[in-house]
Amino acid sequence: MKKLLIAAALCTPLGALAQTPPELVVYTYDSFVADWGPGPQIKAAFEQTCDCTLTFVSAGDGAALLARLRLEGGHSDADVLLGLDSTLAFSARESGLFAPHTGFAPGTVPPFPWDDDTFLPYDWGYFAFVYDKTRLETPPHSFEELAASDLKIIIQDPRSSSPGLGLLMWIKAAYSRSDQVWESLAPHIVTVTKSWSESYGMFLEGEADMVLSYSTSPAYHRIAEGDDTKAAALFDEGHMMQIEVGAILAGSDQPELAAQFLSFMTGEAAQTILPTTNWMYPVRDVPLPEGFDDGQFDNVTQLMVDGTVPDLPAQAVAEWLLVLSR
């Protein structure tokens, strides 16, 4: 009986793989596969164009996804990874885990320069702190104002989550003494979560005044829920841009299907789905629904990651750990 039970338990993950049409396994973050996320619609749309089964596997946020793949080494079932961003791509490129992509879908020209042959962008946005207008009437307009306030924030761990790392890079880009900024922010941090979904959920439950998220997050509440109470605080320092990218695994057993899927993600069908499910800006010129953009971020100062220092993310994480573990 014992053996039978163990065998039954062990066979579950294997059983899922033993299906006849080719299966494409895509590792991505939790919110991508949620019922309200892009996962279900993307799956339906892509499966119409291929004779295949598309399986999303959620395994934490960006950096955790990358660690997951390194952990699995050559044993991974994954064919495609969706959910790194331009910052993480620095260290991901060195891992040797990824194969070159075949380019954007025909007619897709992203609104920013892009010539990377491994990572392909599928959407983008600005990191921002989101708050509830009914609970917070005068939001801070800079990190300094935030530090001087008595507001509580929730952020994500930069070692596991791409927005978490994005905030580190944002502060690095805006301030030369980023360690002092972190010291002044530390008392305001309620908790540091592993993933974006966890923090955003906690914010919605009222566990903090502000949460590290995206300038486009309020659009979700406006359009999907008819709720105009959420807003993103515009900071005078400017905002760091996040470009979300996908890549093909070098160890994929479906390399052609994987390339086809990555290109599909930048095509019209997927790009039309993404803004109102992943709540980020598209990389292709597709019409946005009314109320998606409140225009607040139209003239924002764009901050960029300093690409000349390859280990800048690692330095920033070490500094952050040092300050916050004091």
Added chain:
Amino acid sequence: MALGVKPVKTLTGSIAFLAIAFLVMAPVAVLLARVENSAGIGPAGWAAVRFTVMQAGLSALISIALAVPVARALARRQFRGRALMLSLIGAPFILPALVAVFGLLAIWGRSGVVSQALAWLGLPVLDIYGLPGVLLAHVFFNLPLATRLLLQGWSAVPAEQFRLLAQLGATPRDTFHLIERPILRATLPGAFLVIFLFCIGSFAVVLALGGGPGATTVELAIYQALRFSFDLPAAAMLAMVQLALALGVTLVALVVARPAGFGAGALRVQQRWDDAPWARRLDAGLLVTLALFLGLPLLAVLGRGLTGAWPDGLAWALGRSVAVALSSTVLALALGLSLASLIDARRGPVGKGLETLTYLVLAASPFVIGTGLFIILNPYISPARMALPVTVLVNAALTVPIALRVFLPALARTRTRTARLADGLGIAGMARLRYVVWPEMRAEIGFFAGLAAALSMGDLGVITLFAPPDLETLPLLMSRLMGSYRMEQAATVGLVLVAGSFALFWAFDKGGAHGRNTRQA
């Protein structure tokens, strides 16, 4: 003792001991080899060490400080529901850590019952993430344990002593000096160290309630090194630090206090003659507070679980969890009984030495063993495929110290009652197990099997290192749902998990005690 019996006992017992030693030593050796080319644990690692020691010390201090008045109240009061209260005190020991965290958040969280009441009064709400939350959860688990340990000390005092003191006209102060202070002096250091040891190995609680780098234990740092940055040398280094910590505390604990017997002693009421109305009111207040402190989070789990949502994969996760629990119970019974028989057969210094060695070997935490096994397995087979077998193995091995505490006193009792006769008749091997050991020890076997099954079912430890995204046991499913803040679904999983754990414990414990009306352990 007949010659035909001893080799069998010695053989299976020796195999069990070597298996356990190998399971721990091989990973430790691998880790040691990795540590050489590592660059230390860094400031964040040291912060984790400091936090680990500080939270464990505070948790143990608060738990035993609160346990003293509570245990005294329980020792001297007879009231309706006392038996229920004693069961409630036993519950946290087999309550899965995540379920407890869930219940505690529902009461003490920023949007919990207490915060809502405070907000209604216009007061600031509670913020339990970080040290306060970790302490709260650890006291929730260990205050009952400390109370139980102290209560055993109190119950061991002969009633005549209290009567004699009353006849001599002693004041409550005299009673304290003459009876209670010696009890406390004998039981408190042991209780402190047991709780300290539990808390330095804390993972699930800190994972859920820790507040970032400032509130990270070494166990959590090992997990982060593997799962966030895939930094094997750093994980190995941290694992060695954790092993050194646990070994140090275990050694001190073994020197200061031999491990206490484990289980349900006769926790009877002490009649006292030094009573006063204020003392009665104080005790009542204490006991009501304790009942609320332990009971409300459990009620919250029940309430939110019944109204929650049913997540995908719950049935499979339940199946896997039950399979893991039953497998590791069978293994733990085999290991525990064989090893206890060996120690019992080799009475004297050799037996004591073996017992001590077992406790020391198993001071290695699940994450130390898990990290090492991961490094060993990774080049040959996907660790993800080994998630469940490894979990079974580690869970079984880690319950062996409990097995020894439950089985050794029972074996000593068996020895005086039936073992001599069985030896004389030459009953050995399976027949001895069936006709001599089982009838005599079924209550202990059932009780231990229940504990092992419940602990294994609720454990969220080594599986988090190995499990692939689509393989979930109940605690892992609950953790992932809480991680994506799908609280309604997490609530349902929590209820299924706690019901499963308690049901397994109850079934084994009742099964063992069936047909007997006494249980001593």
